[in-house]
Amino acid sequence: MSDVESGTLEPFSRDMLADPYPAYRALRERGRVQRTPAGHWLVLGYDEVSTLLTDQRFGEAAGRGGRIRLSRTQREGQHQLLGRVDTMLSQDPPEHTRLRRLVSKAFTPRSVQKMRPLIQEIVNELLGGLAGRAEFDLVSELAWPLPVIVIAEMLGIPRADRGRFKRWSDAMVATLGGDYSSLDEARRSNEELVEYVSRVIADRRKQPRDDLISRLVAAEESGQKLSEDEMLGTVALLLVAGNETTAHLVSSGMLALLRNPEQMARLREEPSLLPSAIDEMLRYTGPVHTTRRTAREEVRLGDANISRGEVVVGILAAANRDPEKYADPDRFEVARNATDHVAFGDGIHFCLGAALARLEGQVAIGTLLARFSNLRLLDNEPEWGGTFAIRGVTRLRLHSV
Ligand code: HEM
Incomplete structure (x- = not known):
């Protein structure tokens, strides 16, 4: 496993997670596209990252990082590892196009807007538990549970199974974040999740409903060549790509507001700025810092000549603070209204869940501001976790007065 896939990223170290931006700036000043001693390329400028993600001479998507590990216990009780399955994120066209098309309708801005009342209901329910409390952890009370409940609803997971579903999803995400302390538990959770979703698939074959799993089943049956493993891979990708990222948007976004009280006051005065504020959170402190591609042929990018087969890491978070693109980029x-940031990527792999994540962010943060007229940070230096692939605060204790 390369350092990029394991979540570390030379020349950055984990102790820089709290604030990697000065390091990005220093590196970018040295070269917008540069080679590291470990032999991969780093791309730090906005235009160059944009080219990396949209130019078809770079491919293989997120490479092995976009594959999903699935395991299954066979009937005799023997452990069978399905291994890593390819997903839309790990593949180039035409496989990418086929897999993405099957689910993309559910994620268009129009379809997603229809979910606003449901998202509002879930946020109200989660915040309802905080009534009368002077202190709470925003991550565990709201940011972390929200996206997994929303995706469970979209997939058609019954309410009664939400708790289990959330536990399995959390365990899968934990290994991604570089936490290998509970690998056995992660493997068991993975098996349970695969078995559970397989059962839901079998159920929807018999009795289709208006949910995403039924749509995948219908695609398979109409001969669109979707294997059961691909269905499982798609479901797992939605959990892995959507949950931790959206949770971090809510918590890191609130942290940015709390650290910039004049901006929070402005947003309270003008709630119509909420969509712009969410995009500014994505630009300024977006959760996905890096992605990678492989050069399919020799390419000149910026001042660099990249050879065929070389790995190129795009630092999305550095591109989003490029002074050639954004005036005063370190200001929140x-x-x-910077909607052209690359926090959701760009090109054919542009985040499938972007409209959903933006809406969840708007409802969560809009409701928090409306409910609590005076929120304060309890820890000035909250804990940062994750990796350079997905970075966010793991705990954000707030005081409401
Ligand atoms: C703030 C939250 C989110 C952020 C910052 C984010 C970021 C990203 C980025 C940067 C990519 C492109 C990766 C690359 O090109 O290598 C991506 C792809 C993807 N995201 Fe998101 N994401 C978020 C939320 C979601 C949600 C809520 C879902 C679904 C429930 C989702 C599903 C996906 C999928 C399926 C892909 C792969 C698309 C493809 O390969 O065509 N994401 N996301």
């Missing part, structure tokens, strides 16, 4: 400005 809720009215900036």
